[in-house]
Amino acid sequence: MSTLLAINTSPMTRTAVTRRLVETFVSMWRERFPGGRVIPRDLGAAPPPHPDERMLTAFAKPDEALTAGERQLMTLSDTLVDELIAAHHIVIGSPMYNFTVTSGFKAWIDMVGRAGRTFDYGPDGPRGLLGGRQVFVLTARGGFYTNGSPEGQMDFQESFLRGYFGFLGIDDVRFIHAEGQGIDPGTAQDNEAAAMRELETLFAGDEVRRVA
Ligand SMILES: Cc1cc2nc3c(=O)[nH]c(=O)nc-3n(C[C@H](O)[C@H](O)[C@H](O)COP(=O)(O)O)c2cc1C
Secondary structure, three states: OOEEEEEEOOOOOOOOHHHHHHHHHHHHHHHHOOOOEEEEEEOOOOOOOOOOHHHHHHHOOOHHHOOHHHHHHOHHHHHHHHHHHHOOEEEEEEEOEOOEOOHHHHHHHHHHOOEOOOEEEEOOEEEEOOOOOEEEEEEEOOOOOOOOOHHHHHOHHHHHHHHHHHHOOOOEEEEEEEOOOOOOHHHHHHHHHHHHHHHHHHHHOOOOOOOO
């Protein structure tokens, strides 16, 4: 069954631009894949904790060496990894915060980068284990970073996410940006509408791959 993991990362539960983009993506995806399964994950409303020493120590242990307490500490990370592995498509609403992602999203990233589950180390170095999936990142930004903007060099959000998912073996990572959200209401609306049109174009073509 086609499965979409739909991740929101904006802490703003009522007004977020990225939440509207994710909602639209999900309804278009449901039309494209009737009967498909959508797994919702809200890292904005319920951010995972930042991994601490005890959790990271547990991550590094083989399964059979875990104490009951450590096993308990791994539960959320295991669930998040299971959701990611189950998905063919992953859509992420990602507001730019201080030129990169929100801290709740970063905590998720730290929890799903798990040796032996989402990547491993071989003789040639790390190897991603999640190849074949597609990631769609829908961003909102107060300013402008694309189309040759001089601020472009401060966009650590797109380069970080491309690098991170590439590390997990996912090279098909697409971005749709709703920029200019902090300029004035008209500019914000125009750029959100342009991002919605990009979503329509995405689903009008064959870019959201059919799942075998
Ligand atoms: C803590 C914080 C940091 C932000 N940092 C940036 C930034 O570095 N660059 C930028 O263009 N906008 C920045 N913004 C503006 C947000 O990206 C913008 O408001 C966006 O619409 C938020 O997405 P959302 O509406 O989906 O929550 C920041 C906003 C907040 C609250």
